[in-house]
Amino acid sequence: MNTKEITLIITFTALCIVLIPIRIPTLYWPGFNYYFWEIPLVAAFLLFGFKVAFSISVLNSVARLVFFPGQAPLLGFITGFMPLLTMLLGVYLAKKFIRTRVSDGKTISAARATVLYTALGVTVRAGIMPFIDYAQYHLLFPLFLGRDFSEAFILALMPGIVLFNILVPIYGVSIGFLVAKTVGKNLKMGTILQDAYDHYSNKHCRSTILSSNSVHY
Numbered sequence: 001m002n003t004k005e006i007t008l009i010i011t012f013t014a015l016c017i018v019l020i021p022i023r024i025p026t027l028y029w030p031g032f033n034y035y036f037w038e039i040p041l042v043a044a045f046l047l048f049g050f051k052v053a054f055s056i057s058v059l060n061s062v063a064r065l066v067f068f069p070g071q072a073p074l075l076g077f078i079t080g081f082m083p084l085l086t087m088l089l090g091v092y093l094a095k096k097f098i099r100t101r102v103s104d105g106k107t108i109s110a111a112r113a114t115v116l117y118t119a120l121g122v123t124v125r126a127g128i129m130p131f132i133d134y135a136q137y138h139l140l141f142p143l144f145l146g147r148d149f150s151e152a153f154i155l156a157l158m159p160g161i162v163l164f165n166i167l168v169p170i171y172g173v174s175i176g177f178l179v180a181k182t183v184g185k186n187l188k189m190g191t192i193l194q195d196a197y198d199h200y201s202n203k204h205c206r207s208t209i210l211s212s213n214s215v216h217y
Contacts (some may be wrong), residue, residue: 005185009052015040016060020068028160034168038084042176043119045088047184057084075144082132083125087169090124091117116175121173126165135162 016037023033025201045053047134053136094116108116137154141147 002089008187009044009048009056012040012044013056013059016056017067018064020060020064025162027163029164032164035101036172038087038168038172039176039179042088042091042173043180045091046117046177046180047157050088053088057081071142075140079136079140083129083165083168085172086125086128086132087121090121090169091173093124094103094120104206112176112179113190117177118170118173121169122166125169126162129165130161134158 006149019035019037019040022036026032026034041053041057041060044056061080064080065073070076094113097116097120098113101108134154135148137157141149
């Protein structure tokens with residue numbers, strides 16, 4: 001890892017910390033907000049891979065615990081990883097699909113890649129997190145908040161929980177992908193994005209050259 005990459009990792013961590021206070025309350029899920037610090041984490045995952053993104057996530061969680069503890073700081077620290085991990089799992093599956101398409105000689109446009117990353121991020125997170133949240137309301141929340149939640153209350157929250165886990169990846173993954181694509185292109189770096197786009201660009205150039213040659217002959 002060179003100095004430029006280390007500097008960017010520090011920059012992404014700092015950006016996450018700066019974005020922590022920015023929040024939009026959800027009207028349908030009491031006590032929860034839309035945050036924007038996941039966007040740099042998605043971009044870091046696309047640029048550097050899982051280990052670096054997870055390290056940034058840990059540093060970001062520690063910063064949230066220290067500077068923005070809230071009413072139950074340890075609860076937020078413990079529960080903050082699973083939504084991110086499920087979303088990144090969807091992004092990883094999209095990456096695998098794109099690489100398979102590329103290896104088969106097919107091209108993936110930037111617009112289609114954005115849709116694939118976002119759609120699988122939404123599908124995996126929204127498909128898994130409601131079950132995890134259901135268990136947390138029964139097990140973790142009473143432990144840290146000092147109160148029990150009835151089955152009827154938890155089930156009434158489920159539509160809002162599903163909606164929340166759909167909307168967050170829609171803006172988090174799509175914007176994170178565009179950030180990673182821009183940074184990777186300008187600084188000529190990145191691990192997940194580069195293969196597909198290099199293949200797409202090279203194949204497009206070869207097709208243009210062949211078409212040009214066929215006109216002359």
